[in-house]
Amino acid sequence: MLELLSYTFMQRALIAGALIGALCAVIGVYVVLKGLSFIGAGIAHASFGGVALGFLLGVNPVLTAVVFCLLTAWGIGLVSRKGQIKEDTAVGIFFASTMALGILLIGLMRGYNVDLFGYLFGSILAVTPQDVWVTIGLGAAVLGVVGLLFKELLFITFDPEMAEVTGVPAGKLYFLLLSLIAVTVVVSIKVVGIILVSALIVTPAAAAYQLTEDFRRMMALSVVFGVGSTVGGLLLSYWLNTASGATIVLLATLAFFVAAMCSPRRRRRPALQRV
Amino acid sequence: MENEPIILLEHVTVTYQDLVALEDVSLSVPPGAFLAIIGPNGAGKTTLLKTILGLLRPVRGTVRVFGKAPWELDGRRQRIGYVPQVMSVDLNFPVRAGEVVLMGRYGRIGLFRRPSAADRQAALRAMERVGIADLADRPIARLSGGQRQRVFLARALANEPDLLLLDEPTTGVDVAATESLYELLRGLHDEGITILVVSHDVGVVAAYVDMVACVNRRLVAHGRPDEVGGNVLSCMYGPEAMLFGHGPVSHMVVVPSGSSESPQVSPPESR
Numbered sequence: 362m363l364e365l366l367s368y369t370f371m372q373r374a375l376i377a378g379a380l381i382g383a384l385c386a387v388i389g390v391y392v393v394l395k396g397l398s399f400i401g402a403g404i405a406h407a408s409f410g411g412v413a414l415g416f417l418l419g420v421n422p423v424l425t426a427v428v429f430c431l432l433t434a435w436g437i438g439l440v441s442r443k444g445q446i447k448e449d450t451a452v453g454i455f456f457a458s459t460m461a462l463g464i465l466l467i468g469l470m471r472g473y474n475v476d477l478f479g480y481l482f483g484s485i486l487a488v489t490p491q492d493v494w495v496t497i498g499l500g501a502a503v504l505g506v507v508g509l510l511f512k513e514l515l516f517i518t519f520d521p522e523m524a525e526v527t528g529v530p531a532g533k534l535y536f537l538l539l540s541l542i543a544v545t546v547v548v549s550i551k552v553v554g555i556i557l558v559s560a561l562i563v564t565p566a567a568a569a570y571q572l573t574e575d576f577r578r579m580m581a582l583s584v585v586f587g588v589g590s591t592v593g594g595l596l597l598s599y600w601l602n603t604a605s606g607a608t609i610v611l612l613a614t615l616a617f618f619v620a621a622m623c624s625p626r627r628r629r630r631p632a633l634q635r636v
Numbered sequence: 637m638e639n640e641p642i643i644l645l646e647h648v649t650v651t652y653q654d655l656v657a658l659e660d661v662s663l664s665v666p667p668g669a670f671l672a673i674i675g676p677n678g679a680g681k682t683t684l685l686k687t688i689l690g691l692l693r694p695v696r697g698t699v700r701v702f703g704k705a706p707w708e709l710d711g712r713r714q715r716i717g718y719v720p721q722v723m724s725v726d727l728n729f730p731v732r733a734g735e736v737v738l739m740g741r742y743g744r745i746g747l748f749r750r751p752s753a754a755d756r757q758a759a760l761r762a763m764e765r766v767g768i769a770d771l772a773d774r775p776i777a778r779l780s781g782g783q784r785q786r787v788f789l790a791r792a793l794a795n796e797p798d799l800l801l802l803d804e805p806t807t808g809v810d811v812a813a814t815e816s817l818y819e820l821l822r823g824l825h826d827e828g829i830t831i832l833v834v835s836h837d838v839g840v841v842a843a844y845v846d847m848v849a850c851v852n853r854r855l856v857a858h859g860r861p862d863e864v865g866g867n868v869l870s871c872m873y874g875p876e877a878m879l880f881g882h883g884p885v886s887h888m889v890v891v892p893s894g895s896s897e898s899p900q901v902s903p904p905e906s907r
Binding site for chain 1: 732740743750751
Protein backbone atom coordinates (compact mmCIF):
# COMPACT_ATOMS: atom_id res chain seq x y z
CA MET A 362 0.00 0.00 0.00
CA LEU A 363 2.68 2.48 1.09
CA GLU A 364 4.88 1.28 -1.73
CA LEU A 365 2.04 2.03 -4.12
CA LEU A 366 1.80 5.61 -2.86
CA SER A 367 5.48 6.21 -3.42
CA TYR A 368 4.98 6.16 -7.20
CA THR A 369 4.54 9.73 -8.36
CA PHE A 370 2.16 8.69 -11.15
CA MET A 371 -0.04 7.05 -8.52
CA GLN A 372 0.09 10.12 -6.27
CA ARG A 373 -0.98 12.31 -9.15
CA ALA A 374 -3.71 9.87 -10.13
CA LEU A 375 -5.08 9.78 -6.57
CA ILE A 376 -5.03 13.57 -6.20
CA ALA A 377 -6.71 14.12 -9.56
CA GLY A 378 -9.15 11.30 -8.88
CA ALA A 379 -10.20 12.64 -5.48
CA LEU A 380 -10.62 16.18 -6.81
CA ILE A 381 -12.71 15.06 -9.75
CA GLY A 382 -14.72 12.69 -7.58
CA ALA A 383 -15.66 15.62 -5.33
CA LEU A 384 -16.31 18.03 -8.21
CA CYS A 385 -18.57 15.62 -10.12
CA ALA A 386 -20.40 14.75 -6.90
CA VAL A 387 -21.25 18.40 -6.17
CA ILE A 388 -22.42 19.18 -9.72
CA GLY A 389 -24.17 15.81 -9.83
CA VAL A 390 -26.56 16.89 -7.05
CA TYR A 391 -27.98 19.59 -9.35
CA VAL A 392 -27.94 17.27 -12.36
CA VAL A 393 -29.89 14.57 -10.53
CA LEU A 394 -32.40 16.86 -8.83
CA LYS A 395 -33.05 18.96 -11.93
CA GLY A 396 -33.25 15.92 -14.21
CA LEU A 397 -30.31 16.91 -16.41
CA SER A 398 -28.66 13.47 -16.65
CA PHE A 399 -29.17 13.17 -20.37
CA ILE A 400 -27.89 16.70 -20.96
CA GLY A 401 -24.78 15.75 -18.98
CA ALA A 402 -24.25 12.72 -21.18
CA GLY A 403 -24.81 14.83 -24.29
CA ILE A 404 -22.26 17.44 -23.20
CA ALA A 405 -19.77 14.67 -22.39
CA HIS A 406 -20.05 13.23 -25.88
CA ALA A 407 -19.68 16.66 -27.39
CA SER A 408 -16.27 16.89 -25.76
CA PHE A 409 -15.08 14.20 -28.18
CA GLY A 410 -15.46 16.59 -31.08
CA GLY A 411 -13.61 19.25 -29.08
CA VAL A 412 -10.74 16.92 -28.18
CA ALA A 413 -10.37 15.77 -31.81
CA LEU A 414 -10.33 19.38 -32.97
CA GLY A 415 -7.58 20.18 -30.46
CA PHE A 416 -5.43 17.33 -31.77
CA LEU A 417 -6.02 18.40 -35.37
CA LEU A 418 -5.05 22.03 -34.66
CA GLY A 419 -2.20 21.09 -32.33
CA VAL A 420 -3.84 23.00 -29.45
CA ASN A 421 -4.28 21.63 -25.90
CA PRO A 422 -7.38 19.42 -26.33
CA VAL A 423 -8.76 20.43 -22.93
CA LEU A 424 -9.02 24.00 -24.17
CA THR A 425 -10.87 23.13 -27.36
CA ALA A 426 -13.06 20.69 -25.46
CA VAL A 427 -14.10 23.39 -22.96
CA VAL A 428 -15.13 25.72 -25.78
CA PHE A 429 -16.90 22.92 -27.61
CA CYS A 430 -18.78 21.74 -24.53
CA LEU A 431 -19.83 25.24 -23.50
CA LEU A 432 -21.21 25.91 -26.99
CA THR A 433 -23.05 22.59 -26.95
CA ALA A 434 -24.48 23.23 -23.48
CA TRP A 435 -25.73 26.66 -24.50
CA GLY A 436 -27.06 25.28 -27.78
CA ILE A 437 -29.11 22.65 -25.95
CA GLY A 438 -30.29 25.24 -23.45
CA LEU A 439 -31.35 27.71 -26.16
CA VAL A 440 -33.15 25.16 -28.32
CA SER A 441 -35.08 23.68 -25.40
CA ARG A 442 -35.97 27.08 -23.90
CA LYS A 443 -37.56 28.14 -27.16
CA GLY A 444 -39.81 25.15 -26.63
CA GLN A 445 -40.10 24.21 -30.29
CA ILE A 446 -38.03 21.06 -29.85
CA LYS A 447 -38.14 18.92 -26.73
CA GLU A 448 -35.02 19.02 -24.61
CA ASP A 449 -34.16 15.33 -25.02
CA THR A 450 -34.59 15.61 -28.79
CA ALA A 451 -32.16 18.54 -28.81
CA VAL A 452 -29.67 16.52 -26.76
CA GLY A 453 -30.11 13.54 -29.07
CA ILE A 454 -29.22 15.66 -32.09
CA PHE A 455 -26.19 17.39 -30.52
CA PHE A 456 -25.02 14.15 -28.93
CA ALA A 457 -24.58 12.29 -32.21
CA SER A 458 -23.53 15.18 -34.42
CA THR A 459 -20.64 16.33 -32.22
CA MET A 460 -19.48 12.72 -31.91
CA ALA A 461 -19.66 12.37 -35.71
CA LEU A 462 -17.69 15.57 -36.12
CA GLY A 463 -15.00 14.13 -33.86
CA ILE A 464 -14.80 10.94 -35.90
CA LEU A 465 -14.60 12.98 -39.10
CA LEU A 466 -11.76 15.09 -37.71
CA ILE A 467 -9.83 12.01 -36.58
CA GLY A 468 -10.12 10.70 -40.11
CA LEU A 469 -8.29 13.80 -41.32
CA MET A 470 -5.31 12.95 -39.09
CA ARG A 471 -3.13 9.89 -39.28
CA GLY A 472 -1.41 8.04 -36.46
CA TYR A 473 -2.70 9.97 -33.42
CA ASN A 474 -5.53 7.63 -32.51
CA VAL A 475 -3.87 6.07 -29.43
CA ASP A 476 -4.13 9.29 -27.44
CA LEU A 477 -7.74 9.77 -28.43
CA PHE A 478 -8.52 6.34 -27.09
CA GLY A 479 -7.28 7.58 -23.70
CA TYR A 480 -9.84 10.40 -23.82
CA LEU A 481 -12.65 8.01 -24.69
CA PHE A 482 -12.03 5.57 -21.85
CA GLY A 483 -9.89 7.55 -19.44
CA SER A 484 -6.21 7.18 -18.61
CA ILE A 485 -5.87 8.29 -15.02
CA LEU A 486 -2.47 6.66 -14.59
CA ALA A 487 -1.14 8.90 -17.36
CA VAL A 488 -2.18 12.12 -15.59
CA THR A 489 0.56 14.73 -15.98
CA PRO A 490 1.51 17.42 -13.42
CA GLN A 491 -0.04 19.94 -15.82
CA ASP A 492 -3.30 17.95 -15.79
CA VAL A 493 -3.35 18.11 -11.99
CA TRP A 494 -2.96 21.89 -12.06
CA VAL A 495 -5.68 22.27 -14.68
CA THR A 496 -7.94 20.10 -12.53
CA ILE A 497 -7.22 22.15 -9.41
CA GLY A 498 -7.71 25.46 -11.23
CA LEU A 499 -10.95 24.64 -13.07
CA GLY A 500 -12.29 22.59 -10.16
CA ALA A 501 -11.75 25.46 -7.73
CA ALA A 502 -13.46 27.83 -10.17
CA VAL A 503 -16.55 25.60 -10.45
CA LEU A 504 -16.77 24.98 -6.70
CA GLY A 505 -16.22 28.70 -6.03
CA VAL A 506 -19.18 29.63 -8.24
CA VAL A 507 -21.32 26.96 -6.55
CA GLY A 508 -20.34 28.35 -3.14
CA LEU A 509 -21.09 31.96 -4.09
CA LEU A 510 -24.45 31.17 -5.69
CA PHE A 511 -25.40 28.30 -3.41
CA LYS A 512 -28.82 29.61 -2.42
CA GLU A 513 -29.73 30.67 -5.95
CA LEU A 514 -28.71 27.35 -7.50
CA LEU A 515 -30.77 25.54 -4.87
CA PHE A 516 -33.75 27.77 -5.63
CA ILE A 517 -33.66 27.35 -9.42
CA THR A 518 -33.21 23.60 -9.01
CA PHE A 519 -36.19 23.31 -6.68
CA ASP A 520 -38.59 25.85 -8.19
CA PRO A 521 -37.30 27.90 -11.15
CA GLU A 522 -40.61 29.64 -11.77
CA MET A 523 -40.88 30.95 -8.21
CA ALA A 524 -37.25 32.03 -8.39
CA GLU A 525 -38.02 34.07 -11.52
CA VAL A 526 -41.10 35.60 -9.93
CA THR A 527 -39.22 36.78 -6.84
CA GLY A 528 -36.49 38.44 -8.87
CA VAL A 529 -33.82 35.71 -9.01
CA PRO A 530 -32.48 35.58 -12.61
CA ALA A 531 -33.45 31.93 -13.10
CA GLY A 532 -32.89 31.89 -16.86
CA LYS A 533 -29.32 33.17 -16.66
CA LEU A 534 -28.53 30.89 -13.72
CA TYR A 535 -29.77 27.90 -15.71
CA PHE A 536 -27.22 28.68 -18.41
CA LEU A 537 -24.57 29.13 -15.74
CA LEU A 538 -25.45 25.70 -14.35
CA LEU A 539 -25.14 24.17 -17.83
CA SER A 540 -21.73 25.86 -18.14
CA LEU A 541 -20.62 24.42 -14.80
CA ILE A 542 -21.66 20.97 -16.01
CA ALA A 543 -19.68 21.49 -19.22
CA VAL A 544 -16.49 22.50 -17.38
CA THR A 545 -16.88 19.61 -14.92
CA VAL A 546 -17.23 17.15 -17.80
CA VAL A 547 -14.09 18.38 -19.52
CA VAL A 548 -12.03 18.33 -16.32
CA SER A 549 -13.16 14.77 -15.66
CA ILE A 550 -12.68 13.06 -19.01
CA LYS A 551 -8.99 12.43 -18.31
CA VAL A 552 -9.93 10.24 -15.35
CA VAL A 553 -12.91 8.19 -16.48
CA GLY A 554 -13.17 9.06 -20.15
CA ILE A 555 -15.87 10.66 -22.27
CA ILE A 556 -18.08 7.59 -22.30
CA LEU A 557 -18.18 7.10 -18.53
CA VAL A 558 -18.00 10.66 -17.18
CA SER A 559 -21.75 11.14 -16.97
CA ALA A 560 -21.91 8.13 -14.64
CA LEU A 561 -19.41 9.74 -12.31
CA ILE A 562 -21.64 12.84 -12.21
CA VAL A 563 -24.97 11.08 -11.79
CA THR A 564 -24.29 7.96 -9.70
CA PRO A 565 -22.79 9.35 -6.43
CA ALA A 566 -25.52 12.02 -6.27
CA ALA A 567 -28.21 9.44 -6.99
CA ALA A 568 -26.82 7.24 -4.20
CA ALA A 569 -26.83 10.19 -1.77
CA TYR A 570 -30.42 11.03 -2.77
CA GLN A 571 -31.47 7.60 -1.50
CA LEU A 572 -30.18 8.27 1.99
CA THR A 573 -31.23 11.77 3.01
CA GLU A 574 -33.94 14.39 2.70
CA ASP A 575 -31.68 17.34 3.44
CA PHE A 576 -30.04 19.20 0.56
CA ARG A 577 -26.68 19.95 2.21
CA ARG A 578 -26.44 16.46 3.62
CA MET A 579 -27.16 15.06 0.17
CA MET A 580 -24.29 17.09 -1.25
CA ALA A 581 -21.91 15.99 1.53
CA LEU A 582 -22.87 12.33 1.10
CA SER A 583 -22.51 12.64 -2.65
CA VAL A 584 -18.94 13.90 -2.17
CA VAL A 585 -18.20 10.95 0.13
CA PHE A 586 -19.51 8.53 -2.52
CA GLY A 587 -17.72 10.35 -5.34
CA VAL A 588 -14.30 10.52 -3.66
CA GLY A 589 -14.72 7.01 -2.27
CA SER A 590 -15.47 5.65 -5.75
CA THR A 591 -12.59 7.38 -7.54
CA VAL A 592 -9.96 6.65 -4.87
CA GLY A 593 -11.28 3.17 -4.06
CA GLY A 594 -11.79 2.33 -7.74
CA LEU A 595 -8.31 3.48 -8.59
CA LEU A 596 -6.67 1.32 -5.91
CA LEU A 597 -8.88 -1.64 -6.83
CA SER A 598 -8.03 -1.32 -10.49
CA TYR A 599 -4.33 -1.32 -9.60
CA TRP A 600 -4.60 -4.51 -7.54
CA LEU A 601 -6.98 -6.32 -9.88
CA ASN A 602 -5.21 -5.02 -12.97
CA THR A 603 -8.48 -3.76 -14.51
CA ALA A 604 -9.33 -0.60 -16.47
CA SER A 605 -9.37 2.26 -13.93
CA GLY A 606 -12.27 4.33 -15.37
CA ALA A 607 -14.54 1.31 -15.60
CA THR A 608 -13.61 0.12 -12.09
CA ILE A 609 -14.40 3.55 -10.64
CA VAL A 610 -17.82 3.67 -12.32
CA LEU A 611 -18.71 0.11 -11.30
CA LEU A 612 -17.73 0.81 -7.70
CA ALA A 613 -19.95 3.91 -7.70
CA THR A 614 -22.79 1.83 -9.14
CA LEU A 615 -22.34 -0.76 -6.39
CA ALA A 616 -22.55 2.03 -3.81
CA PHE A 617 -25.75 3.23 -5.47
CA PHE A 618 -27.44 -0.16 -5.21
CA VAL A 619 -26.43 -0.57 -1.58
CA ALA A 620 -27.75 2.92 -0.82
CA ALA A 621 -30.99 2.20 -2.67
CA MET A 622 -31.53 -0.94 -0.63
CA CYS A 623 -30.98 0.91 2.66
CA SER A 624 -33.06 3.88 1.53
CA PRO A 625 -35.60 5.31 4.00
CA ARG A 626 -37.38 6.69 0.92
CA ARG A 627 -38.22 3.10 -0.07
CA ARG A 628 -39.60 2.30 3.36
CA ARG A 629 -41.71 5.43 3.36
CA ARG A 630 -43.30 4.98 -0.04
CA PRO A 631 -46.62 3.40 1.10
CA ALA A 632 -47.17 6.28 3.53
CA LEU A 633 -46.62 8.85 0.78
CA GLN A 634 -49.39 7.52 -1.39
CA ARG A 635 -52.01 8.52 1.12
CA VAL A 636 -51.38 12.20 0.42
CA MET B 637 -52.73 57.19 -6.06
CA GLU B 638 -54.32 55.14 -3.27
CA ASN B 639 -57.28 54.12 -5.38
CA GLU B 640 -55.26 53.22 -8.42
CA PRO B 641 -55.92 49.53 -9.22
CA ILE B 642 -53.19 47.14 -8.09
CA ILE B 643 -53.77 44.99 -11.15
CA LEU B 644 -55.06 46.39 -14.40
CA LEU B 645 -55.60 44.36 -17.55
CA GLU B 646 -56.92 46.03 -20.67
CA HIS B 647 -58.01 43.97 -23.70
CA VAL B 648 -55.35 41.39 -22.97
CA THR B 649 -54.86 38.49 -25.39
CA VAL B 650 -52.30 35.84 -24.53
CA THR B 651 -51.30 32.94 -26.74
CA TYR B 652 -49.62 29.87 -25.35
CA GLN B 653 -47.94 27.50 -27.78
CA ASP B 654 -49.93 28.93 -30.71
CA LEU B 655 -53.25 28.57 -28.89
CA VAL B 656 -55.25 31.57 -27.75
CA ALA B 657 -55.37 31.02 -23.98
CA LEU B 658 -56.92 34.36 -23.09
CA GLU B 659 -58.82 36.66 -25.40
CA ASP B 660 -59.63 40.31 -24.88
CA VAL B 661 -59.67 40.14 -21.08
CA SER B 662 -60.07 43.38 -19.15
CA LEU B 663 -59.92 43.28 -15.38
CA SER B 664 -59.25 45.82 -12.67
CA VAL B 665 -58.39 44.80 -9.11
CA PRO B 666 -58.53 47.59 -6.54
CA PRO B 667 -56.34 47.60 -3.41
CA GLY B 668 -57.83 45.49 -0.62
CA ALA B 669 -59.85 43.22 -2.90
CA PHE B 670 -60.34 39.52 -2.28
CA LEU B 671 -61.01 38.19 -5.75
CA ALA B 672 -61.54 34.66 -6.98
CA ILE B 673 -60.93 33.75 -10.59
CA ILE B 674 -62.93 30.69 -11.42
CA GLY B 675 -63.40 28.68 -14.55
CA PRO B 676 -63.14 25.14 -15.86
CA ASN B 677 -59.83 23.36 -16.42
CA GLY B 678 -57.96 24.73 -19.39
CA ALA B 679 -59.87 28.01 -19.32
CA GLY B 680 -56.71 30.11 -19.01
CA LYS B 681 -56.79 30.77 -15.27
CA THR B 682 -53.15 29.88 -14.70
CA THR B 683 -52.24 31.77 -17.88
CA LEU B 684 -53.94 34.82 -16.39
CA LEU B 685 -51.85 34.53 -13.21
CA LYS B 686 -48.66 34.04 -15.17
CA THR B 687 -49.46 37.09 -17.24
CA ILE B 688 -49.93 39.17 -14.10
CA LEU B 689 -46.61 37.79 -12.80
CA GLY B 690 -44.84 38.69 -16.04
CA LEU B 691 -43.93 35.08 -16.81
CA LEU B 692 -46.02 35.34 -19.99
CA ARG B 693 -46.38 38.41 -22.15
CA PRO B 694 -49.62 39.33 -23.90
CA VAL B 695 -49.67 39.54 -27.70
CA ARG B 696 -52.23 42.34 -27.44
CA GLY B 697 -53.40 44.65 -24.70
CA THR B 698 -51.70 46.10 -21.64
CA VAL B 699 -50.93 44.69 -18.22
CA ARG B 700 -50.14 46.88 -15.23
CA VAL B 701 -49.23 45.68 -11.75
CA PHE B 702 -48.57 48.39 -9.17
CA GLY B 703 -48.76 50.78 -12.12
CA LYS B 704 -45.99 49.13 -14.13
CA ALA B 705 -45.61 46.34 -16.64
CA PRO B 706 -44.90 43.21 -14.55
CA TRP B 707 -41.59 42.49 -16.31
CA GLU B 708 -40.38 45.97 -15.41
CA LEU B 709 -41.23 45.74 -11.73
CA ASP B 710 -37.66 45.19 -10.45
CA GLY B 711 -37.66 45.99 -6.72
CA ARG B 712 -41.45 46.05 -6.59
CA ARG B 713 -41.47 42.37 -7.53
CA GLN B 714 -41.13 41.57 -3.84
CA ARG B 715 -44.51 43.16 -3.19
CA ILE B 716 -46.13 40.20 -4.97
CA GLY B 717 -46.44 36.91 -3.14
CA TYR B 718 -47.12 33.95 -5.42
CA VAL B 719 -48.33 30.54 -4.33
CA PRO B 720 -48.02 28.19 -7.33
CA GLN B 721 -49.79 24.86 -7.71
CA VAL B 722 -48.18 22.38 -5.35
CA MET B 723 -47.72 19.89 -8.15
CA SER B 724 -45.42 22.31 -9.97
CA VAL B 725 -42.43 21.11 -7.92
CA ASP B 726 -40.86 17.74 -7.16
CA LEU B 727 -42.38 16.80 -3.82
CA ASN B 728 -39.54 14.37 -3.07
CA PHE B 729 -36.93 17.12 -3.36
CA PRO B 730 -34.55 16.89 -0.38
CA VAL B 731 -35.28 20.22 1.26
CA ARG B 732 -36.77 21.20 4.61
CA ALA B 733 -39.87 23.33 5.07
CA GLY B 734 -37.96 26.16 6.75
CA GLU B 735 -35.54 26.39 3.85
CA VAL B 736 -38.40 26.56 1.34
CA VAL B 737 -39.97 29.43 3.26
CA LEU B 738 -36.64 31.27 3.41
CA MET B 739 -36.38 30.93 -0.40
CA GLY B 740 -39.14 33.50 -0.61
CA ARG B 741 -36.56 36.09 0.42
CA TYR B 742 -33.68 34.99 -1.81
CA GLY B 743 -34.58 37.46 -4.55
CA ARG B 744 -34.69 40.32 -2.06
CA ILE B 745 -31.41 39.26 -0.41
CA GLY B 746 -29.63 39.41 -3.76
CA LEU B 747 -26.94 37.35 -5.45
CA PHE B 748 -23.85 36.18 -3.55
CA ARG B 749 -25.25 37.19 -0.15
CA ARG B 750 -26.28 34.96 2.72
CA PRO B 751 -29.63 35.33 4.50
CA SER B 752 -29.38 37.67 7.50
CA ALA B 753 -30.97 37.28 10.92
CA ALA B 754 -33.74 39.62 9.75
CA ASP B 755 -34.45 37.34 6.78
CA ARG B 756 -34.63 34.30 9.04
CA GLN B 757 -36.97 36.15 11.37
CA ALA B 758 -39.26 37.17 8.53
CA ALA B 759 -39.41 33.52 7.43
CA LEU B 760 -40.19 32.42 10.99
CA ARG B 761 -42.92 35.07 11.35
CA ALA B 762 -44.49 33.87 8.11
CA MET B 763 -44.45 30.29 9.36
CA GLU B 764 -46.00 31.33 12.67
CA ARG B 765 -48.67 33.30 10.83
CA VAL B 766 -49.83 30.21 8.95
CA GLY B 767 -49.31 27.90 11.93
CA ILE B 768 -46.40 25.74 10.74
CA ALA B 769 -43.50 27.05 12.85
CA ASP B 770 -43.07 23.60 14.37
CA LEU B 771 -42.55 22.05 10.91
CA ALA B 772 -39.47 24.08 9.96
CA ASP B 773 -37.10 21.10 10.13
CA ARG B 774 -39.45 18.67 8.42
CA PRO B 775 -38.47 17.57 4.87
CA ILE B 776 -41.22 18.60 2.45
CA ALA B 777 -41.67 14.99 1.37
CA ARG B 778 -43.02 14.27 4.86
CA LEU B 779 -45.70 16.93 4.92
CA SER B 780 -49.39 16.38 4.30
CA GLY B 781 -51.03 18.18 1.39
CA GLY B 782 -52.45 20.86 3.67
CA GLN B 783 -49.16 21.42 5.48
CA ARG B 784 -47.30 21.68 2.18
CA GLN B 785 -49.76 24.25 0.96
CA ARG B 786 -49.09 26.32 4.09
CA VAL B 787 -45.34 26.08 3.49
CA PHE B 788 -45.89 27.57 0.04
CA LEU B 789 -48.13 30.24 1.48
CA ALA B 790 -45.53 31.07 4.16
CA ARG B 791 -42.86 31.35 1.45
CA ALA B 792 -45.00 33.97 -0.30
CA LEU B 793 -45.66 35.79 2.99
CA ALA B 794 -41.96 35.79 3.95
CA ASN B 795 -41.59 38.73 1.59
CA GLU B 796 -44.31 40.70 3.38
CA PRO B 797 -46.23 41.17 0.13
CA ASP B 798 -49.07 43.63 -0.59
CA LEU B 799 -50.54 41.34 -3.21
CA LEU B 800 -51.00 37.60 -2.90
CA LEU B 801 -51.69 35.38 -5.92
CA LEU B 802 -52.70 31.76 -5.36
CA ASP B 803 -53.09 29.10 -8.05
CA GLU B 804 -55.51 26.30 -7.10
CA PRO B 805 -54.40 26.33 -3.46
CA THR B 806 -56.67 23.49 -2.40
CA THR B 807 -55.85 20.83 -4.99
CA GLY B 808 -55.35 17.51 -3.22
CA VAL B 809 -56.32 18.96 0.15
CA ASP B 810 -59.24 17.64 2.22
CA VAL B 811 -62.35 19.65 3.09
CA ALA B 812 -61.28 20.64 6.61
CA ALA B 813 -57.86 21.84 5.42
CA THR B 814 -59.51 23.70 2.53
CA GLU B 815 -61.79 25.59 4.88
CA SER B 816 -59.02 26.45 7.33
CA LEU B 817 -56.87 27.68 4.44
CA TYR B 818 -59.63 30.02 3.29
CA GLU B 819 -60.15 31.19 6.89
CA LEU B 820 -56.45 32.00 6.94
CA LEU B 821 -56.69 33.91 3.65
CA ARG B 822 -59.69 35.80 5.02
CA GLY B 823 -57.52 36.84 7.99
CA LEU B 824 -54.68 37.96 5.73
CA HIS B 825 -57.16 39.96 3.70
CA ASP B 826 -58.40 41.65 6.88
CA GLU B 827 -54.80 42.67 7.55
CA GLY B 828 -54.82 44.59 4.28
CA ILE B 829 -53.34 42.18 1.76
CA THR B 830 -54.98 42.14 -1.65
CA ILE B 831 -55.69 38.54 -2.61
CA LEU B 832 -56.39 36.93 -5.95
CA VAL B 833 -57.11 33.22 -5.88
CA VAL B 834 -57.58 30.95 -8.87
CA SER B 835 -59.87 27.99 -8.38
CA HIS B 836 -62.25 25.65 -10.11
CA ASP B 837 -64.02 25.02 -6.82
CA VAL B 838 -66.92 27.46 -7.15
CA GLY B 839 -68.79 26.36 -4.04
CA VAL B 840 -66.04 26.90 -1.49
CA VAL B 841 -64.61 30.07 -2.95
CA ALA B 842 -67.87 31.97 -3.10
CA ALA B 843 -68.29 31.77 0.68
CA TYR B 844 -65.09 33.70 1.37
CA VAL B 845 -64.31 36.17 -1.39
CA ASP B 846 -65.78 39.61 -2.17
CA MET B 847 -65.53 39.38 -5.92
CA VAL B 848 -65.68 36.65 -8.51
CA ALA B 849 -64.33 36.80 -12.03
CA CYS B 850 -65.32 33.97 -14.27
CA VAL B 851 -62.84 33.14 -16.99
CA ASN B 852 -63.32 30.79 -19.87
CA ARG B 853 -60.78 32.08 -22.35
CA ARG B 854 -62.73 35.32 -22.16
CA LEU B 855 -63.90 37.08 -19.03
CA VAL B 856 -67.48 35.78 -18.81
CA ALA B 857 -68.73 37.43 -15.65
CA HIS B 858 -67.36 39.69 -12.98
CA GLY B 859 -68.99 40.83 -9.78
CA ARG B 860 -69.94 39.97 -6.21
CA PRO B 861 -70.53 36.24 -5.65
CA ASP B 862 -74.29 36.63 -5.23
CA GLU B 863 -74.57 38.79 -8.35
CA VAL B 864 -72.69 36.43 -10.63
CA GLY B 865 -74.84 33.47 -9.58
CA GLY B 866 -76.23 31.70 -12.62
CA ASN B 867 -73.56 33.10 -14.89
CA VAL B 868 -71.01 31.05 -13.01
CA LEU B 869 -72.59 27.80 -14.08
CA SER B 870 -72.68 28.74 -17.71
CA CYS B 871 -69.09 29.90 -17.44
CA MET B 872 -68.01 26.60 -16.00
CA TYR B 873 -70.03 24.21 -18.08
CA GLY B 874 -71.44 26.08 -21.05
CA PRO B 875 -74.71 27.96 -21.63
CA GLU B 876 -77.01 24.95 -21.25
CA ALA B 877 -75.87 23.84 -17.83
CA MET B 878 -78.60 23.61 -15.23
CA LEU B 879 -79.25 22.22 -11.82
CA PHE B 880 -82.09 19.88 -11.05
CA GLY B 881 -83.02 17.52 -8.30
CA HIS B 882 -82.38 13.85 -8.81
CA GLY B 883 -82.39 11.53 -5.84
CA PRO B 884 -81.08 12.68 -2.46
CA VAL B 885 -78.41 15.02 -3.87
CA SER B 886 -78.82 17.48 -6.67
CA HIS B 887 -76.87 16.59 -9.80
CA MET B 888 -75.73 18.89 -12.49
CA VAL B 889 -76.29 17.69 -16.00
CA VAL B 890 -74.51 19.37 -18.82
CA VAL B 891 -75.65 19.14 -22.38
CA PRO B 892 -72.90 20.44 -24.65
CA SER B 893 -74.51 23.00 -26.90
CA GLY B 894 -74.93 22.06 -30.54
CA SER B 895 -74.09 18.41 -30.08
CA SER B 896 -76.13 15.28 -29.83
CA GLU B 897 -73.75 13.48 -27.52
CA SER B 898 -75.08 11.94 -24.36
CA PRO B 899 -75.07 14.26 -21.34
CA GLN B 900 -72.01 14.30 -19.10
CA VAL B 901 -72.78 13.95 -15.45
CA SER B 902 -70.52 15.94 -13.19
CA PRO B 903 -69.76 14.94 -9.58
CA PRO B 904 -72.69 15.69 -7.26
CA GLU B 905 -72.70 19.08 -5.61
CA SER B 906 -73.22 18.80 -1.89
CA ARG B 907 -75.69 21.63 -1.55
